[in-house]
Amino acid sequence: MNSSDLQLILRSLPFLLKGLRVTLILTFLAGTAGILSGVVLSLTRLSRLRPLAWLAFAYVSLFRSIPLLLVLFWIYLLVPMLTNYTMGAFESALIGLTLFEAAYYSEIIRAGIQAVPVGQTEAALATGMTRMQAMRFVVLPQAVRKMAPVLLSQSILLFMDTSVVFVLGIRDFMGVANIIAARDARVTPMYLLVAAVYFVVSLAGSQIVRSAQGRLSPSISRV
């Protein structure tokens, strides 16, 4: 890396920042949608209706066996075909990422739900709540609190997973870096920069998770 490399980076900064913005938006949206879907998925997996539970199990197993890239290609191909709606690459990536990450999030949440002592559900049922109410007011709040650090870690992994969406042509952080690297024939500074930024954000995120792990459940920890 020399001074002309640094100049290149500075010149391209606005473009790069736009790309970073796309990456962050994608991460945030897919993360939120993924967690919500994950909750639904984990509840379905724990359902007492066997066919439903099996379906959820099949979904999770399948999406955890195949590469993210394959999921993205599927969505990019299928949705326009099925809905006659020409979808942009960004939307495809968003849906693909959500569906993919939901499988991972749901396993985390399922573990959290199963870690809540069964006595809690019984106590809630004994006061006249339905199973859904018990899940909603007693079990899920405890499960999510308990799993919040792990959910955050998974979200950091999601942030790193988004680095492949450039394959669909999306101008996210990596996509922009690719464009500049190709256009100016300067690969080294671009990819080193990308690596550095991902590294810093991911490391900082992990540190935040670690410190949040200490502070997140004061009410629950002391028994």
Next chain:
Amino acid sequence: MALIAIENIDKWFGHTHVLKGCSANVENGEVVVVCGPSGSGKSTLIRCINGLETIQKGRITVDGVRVHDRSTNLPRLRSRLGMLFQSFELYPHLTLLENVTLAPRRVLGISRSKADSQGMVLLRRVGLALHAQKYPGQLSGGQQQRGAIARSLAMNPAAMLFDEPTSALDPEMIQEVLDVMSELATEGMTMIVVTHEMGFARAVADRVLFMDDGGIIADRPTDEFFDNPPSERARAFLSKIMNHGKSVAARPRALEGGDSAAISPAS
């Protein structure tokens, strides 16, 4: 008609026969203690009453409603019964007051302000008004169990089921919980209590059910049960645990073959 009627029930856990032809009736206002060696099925029995456990034969009715019938609205039935657990099971993510008001608000639809004021009345009643904003993790075992009693009372139950409510408590906290339970009994609450606290049984219960190996061996009025244990089994059981029982109304008594001075609390 009995408030709670258990008619010849049988239950299996897999291949194990845990309840064998049990029958009992509990009238309105009665306090019934269920005791017996561990594994005798006492907890299972009362857990069947509010449907937390299923039965394979026989039937249980609460106020005329069959518990294990498909068409029964189980949540509604349960809301008319209160249950206390050995592990208290207060919700750790909610304050004591929120624990008490959760069911009234979400099941009965009572407004937050009304539920809160009713909840505070109950907490005062069990002596925990000052702790309303605390979390269960900040309370002692005895306080948690009293809080759990307030939580059950919040639904205005017709009867309350106690599954070894003091078994997980340190000795110095058992009394405060038994005192609250005695008050409930005096006020006319129908109670079925699984417990080893024979002092409590002697002082408060109307009837004692003795269970062993899945069957109800004896079902007698309290005094009759203690003065004249109806079977060798019951006699042996009683003699083993009477030494540990606490009196609700402290009465000096001579223990079987023992020196009362040696067992008094001061030593």
Next chain:
Amino acid sequence: MGYEFNWSVLRHQPYLHWLLSGAVITLVLTACIWVLGFLAGSVVGVAATSRRGAIRQAARVYVEVLRNIPPVVQLFLWYFVIPELLPAPWQHYVIHDMPHPEFITCVVALGLFLSARIAEHVRAGIEAVPRRTVEAAFATGLTPFQVYRFVRLPIAYRMLIPTLGSEMMIGLKVTALGLTIGVMEMTARAHQIESFTGRGIEAFTAATIFYAVSALVLVAVVTATEHWFRIPR
């Protein structure tokens, strides 16, 4: 929907050949990645438990750097950037003379990525061996090396079999990134078939079935391995 299914396309050449070669490349790639990942990861994982602070730190840096950079970025670094930074003779070899450069780059980049993850698991596994057990081993006069070899590692690795199996799954999935530098693994071939024939659903279904079946086989292998190494109780 208006889509005409034509599954027979997959049975014809060259598409069948593409699918099969994609499958083979994926499996070979996974195996190579895993061997490198396991070996390097074990070394670093053990290093992370060293009593020498400097070695532990170095291991920690290795793990943190390689775990916090996305694998595709690492792949690009190895493929585009590192050749530029190599000293002259090596650089010449890598850029001009090395056979299968994309494949080898994939193995190195993804193998080292996996090794960082495995190192972390190995470290945790070694540290999970009860301290008393280790102390007992030292007390019988074993050297540190022997304690690792005969006590800490056998116990740790038995505990880790399921986790290592799951890392192998990750190894399988990460091979798809090879398509970004031209490695014609399974996903790349499926995409290629889609471009050539328009039979996207058929092609991607074939790829999906391949990965799903491979995953199932992997689970069976892991279970069998657990059985093989089980300590009788």
